[in-house]
Amino acid sequence: MLEFEPPQFQGHAHHLTKETYEEMYKESIASPETFFDKMGKNLLHWHQPFTKVKAGGFHQGDVNWFHDGQLNVSYNCVDRHAIATPNKVAIIYEADEPGRAQKITYAELLRKVCQFANTLKKYHVKKGDRVAIYLPNIPEAAVAMLACARIGAIHSVIFAGFSSDAVRDRILDAECAVVITADQGMRGGKVTHLKKIVDAAIEQCPCVKTCIVFQRTGDKSVPFTPERDVWWHEVVDNQRPVCPPEMMKSEDPLFMLYTSGSTGKPKGVVHTQAGYLLGATMTCKYVFDMHPNDVHGCMADVGWITGHTYIVYGPLSNGVATVIFESVPTYPTPSRYWDLVDTHKVTQFYTAPTAIRALRRLGDKHLEGYKLDSIRVLGSVGEPINPEAWLWYHEVVGRKRCMIVDTYWQTETGSIVVTPIPGVTTTKPGSATKPFFGVELGVLDSQTGQELVGNDVEGVLVIKSPFPSIARTVYDNHKRYMDTYLKPYPGFYFAGDGVKRDKDGYYWIQGRVDDVINVSGHRMSTAEVESALILHPLCGEAAVVGVPDDISGEAIVCFCSVKSGYSDITELQQSLRAQVRQNIGPFATPKRVIIVPDLPKTRSGKIMRRILRKVAAKDVTLEDAKTDAGIREKLGDISTLADQSIVKILIETAAKQ
Numbered sequence: 001m002l003e004f005e006p007p008q009f010q011g012h013a014h015h016l017t018k019e020t021y022e023e024m025y026k027e028s029i030a031s032p033e034t035f036f037d038k039m040g041k042n043l044l045h046w047h048q049p050f051t052k053v054k055a056g057g058f059h060q061g062d063v064n065w066f067h068d069g070q071l072n073v074s075y076n077c078v079d080r081h082a083i084a085t086p087n088k089v090a091i092i093y094e095a096d097e098p099g100r101a102q103k104i105t106y107a108e109l110l111r112k113v114c115q116f117a118n119t120l121k122k123y124h125v126k127k128g129d130r131v132a133i134y135l136p137n138i139p140e141a142a143v144a145m146l147a148c149a150r151i152g153a154i155h156s157v158i159f160a161g162f163s164s165d166a167v168r169d170r171i172l173d174a175e176c177a178v179v180i181t182a183d184q185g186m187r188g189g190k191v192t193h194l195k196k197i198v199d200a201a202i203e204q205c206p207c208v209k210t211c212i213v214f215q216r217t218g219d220k221s222v223p224f225t226p227e228r229d230v231w232w233h234e235v236v237d238n239q240r241p242v243c244p245p246e247m248m249k250s251e252d253p254l255f256m257l258y259t260s261g262s263t264g265k266p267k268g269v270v271h272t273q274a275g276y277l278l279g280a281t282m283t284c285k286y287v288f289d290m291h292p293n294d295v296h297g298c299m300a301d302v303g304w305i306t307g308h309t310y311i312v313y314g315p316l317s318n319g320v321a322t323v324i325f326e327s328v329p330t331y332p333t334p335s336r337y338w339d340l341v342d343t344h345k346v347t348q349f350y351t352a353p354t355a356i357r358a359l360r361r362l363g364d365k366h367l368e369g370y371k372l373d374s375i376r377v378l379g380s381v382g383e384p385i386n387p388e389a390w391l392w393y394h395e396v397v398g399r400k401r402c403m404i405v406d407t408y409w410q411t412e413t414g415s416i417v418v419t420p421i422p423g424v425t426t427t428k429p430g431s432a433t434k435p436f437f438g439v440e441l442g443v444l445d446s447q448t449g450q451e452l453v454g455n456d457v458e459g460v461l462v463i464k465s466p467f468p469s470i471a472r473t474v475y476d477n478h479k480r481y482m483d484t485y486l487k488p489y490p491g492f493y494f495a496g497d498g499v500k501r502d503k504d505g506y507y508w509i510q511g512r513v514d515d516v517i518n519v520s521g522h523r524m525s526t527a528e529v530e531s532a533l534i535l536h537p538l539c540g541e542a543a544v545v546g547v548p549d550d551i552s553g554e555a556i557v558c559f560c561s562v563k564s565g566y567s568d569i570t571e572l573q574q575s576l577r578a579q580v581r582q583n584i585g586p587f588a589t590p591k592r593v594i595i596v597p598d599l600p601k602t603r604s605g606k607i608m609r610r611i612l613r614k615v616a617a618k619d620v621t622l623e624d625a626k627t628d629a630g631i632r633e634k635l636g637d638i639s640t641l642a643d644q645s646i647v648k649i650l651i652e653t654a655a656k657q
């Protein structure tokens with residue numbers, strides 16, 4: 001088994017050493033009140049200091065932290081640095097078009113945030129109101145988020161790859177009166193028609209009164225409804241660049257972000273002010289070993305939790321420069337990331353395994369001539385990273401001198417929960433290693449719910465006690481929060497992932513144990529994709545499974561039984577794929593659609609997905625299908641199926657299509 005000692009840099013002191021880390025971790029678990037009292041006071045600016053650190057728990061679903069304290073998140077992320085270091089760069093905007101980077105200082109950011117906060121007020125947004133943000137990965141997205149935080153509005157950022165139906169559902173669920181978007185988006189040289197998509201969505205959203213439109217491309221043909229729409233530049237430039245921050249109670253909601261679970265309907269996961277900000281700030285400081293002059297390069301999109309925490313809130317709270325990257329790793333060439341790293345002297349670089357695998361496949365020549373010597377920490381997030389990709393990241397990108405942090409966390413955890421620590425942790429490629437401060441993990445037997453103690457065990461991952469940045473509820477549906485996370489194994493937070501704890505107590509995340517598929521780090525539930533397919537006029541029934549994929553980690557395969565009335569099967573498959581794109585977004589496009597006469601169902605009518613998973617992954621072949629014994633050997637017991645003959649038909653059909 002490969003292991004790597006954490007690198008030490010000449011002339012650079014890490015925040016933590018093996019000794020300080022051990023002591024701090026122990027305290028964070030044994031006396032969380034003392035530990036987080038210090039962290040909360042040292043890392044955040046409080047308007048009204050807290051006296052109570054922690055209350056509530058997983059049994060009742062009433063977790064709360066620092067509840068009598070008051071602060072403002074935008075003050076912590078912007079004002080305090082604008083006061084201390086006004087001319088320091090806060091945001092580096094690396095636009096889609098190469099060579100067009102722009103820098104925004106903390107003083108400038110403060111003015112922009114204030115002007116936008118005043119704009120929101122002008123359109124009657126008040127504390128507690130929900131604001132939808134559907135923007136490309138541009139600084140205005142961060143400005144809009146921070147402006148909401150400044151006045152206490154709850155932002156709901158909707159990733160700009162979602163289709164109009166998905167945008168509509170999210171706006172309606174949160175009853176947003178204001179939507180912020182752009183005329184168009186630019187990604188990898190391609191235009192996306194954001195305003196058109198938003199228009200189609202809000203036609204069906206009577207709650208929307210105002211749509212603020214940022215001019216990203218300046219396209220003249222963009223639709224504009226004067227009674228409802230306003231141009232960002234026209235209204236914002238008129239506002240006063242001063243706006244006093246609203247004082248927020250620690251447990252007031254900061255934002256909501258939709259994520260997929262086992263059912264078709266996305267959940268609006270709610271994060272609160274102080275606990276979330278502390279998690280974001282602490283993990284940036286310790287996991288990325290952030291120092292004042294760092295340039296943090298998180299390549300995610302602000303539309304996902306990684307962008308919220310590690311592009312916007314975490315780095316800005318620490319007062320460093322954060323990169324907002326609008327493009328894709330292969331545009332205009334597969335050297336784009338490395339060009340960006342050398343140009344901006346990026347010190348922490350954070351991306352997803354899917355990008356690492358894709359770049360690895362394209363060859364090392366794209367890294368030739370790049371120094372990459374500014375990087376100290378290389379991070380990975382979103383899905384398990386296979387050891388080959390890890391080693392490539394370490395050797396070819398990190399030149400064997402950087403710390404690799406494989407960080408495991410979720411939309412719901414708000415910030416990183418399992419990770420190596422620079423200067424401290426011996427890494428093993430493929431393992432996210434050990435829990436972060438305040439995080440106590442458990443491994444349970446999925447059937448009995450019994451905790452598996454000791455090392456060398458495998459089961460489902462749970463978190464045993466609340467830490468500051470854990471999500472507090474699902475928007476307008478606390479029952480769903482309880483049912484999804486806290487009821488499955490009472491007293492624990494159920495993460496939905498399988499895990500192994502090895503002989504050294506290292507954690508190896510095994511992927512989801514529920515019906516969630518992870519395509520290039522995008523979380524989707526099988527039920528969500530199935531609901532989209534059913535909307536197709538010819539689709540009778542659909543079952544969706546994930547199959548392993550070399551680049552995207554997993555890919556979507558759909559089995560559909562269809563009504564009569566189609567002539568060309570290829571056309572039908574195309575239109576079913578288009579249906580999913582249209583209903584969810586391009587990132588959810590199925591890799592394959594297999595048209596089948598029927599689905600494999602048990603006598604009680606449940607679809608046996610494990611059969612479909614094996615058929616889709618080609619784990620069972622035509623050769624196996626020749627005999628019952630062959631089928632049984634590959635698929636296990638299928639005796640509970642209502643009609644066992646369907647299995648052979650499925651294997652044959654899948655092989656042909």
Ligand code: 6R9
Nearest residue numbers: 381382383384406407408409410411509523
């Ligand atoms: C931050 C983020 C969460 C799910 C999570 C797990 C998978 C994330 C991982 C990882 C293995 C890692 N996941 N990081 N699996 N190793 N380092 O991705 O949030 O979009 O909510 O996804 O992603 O399955 O449960 P989110």
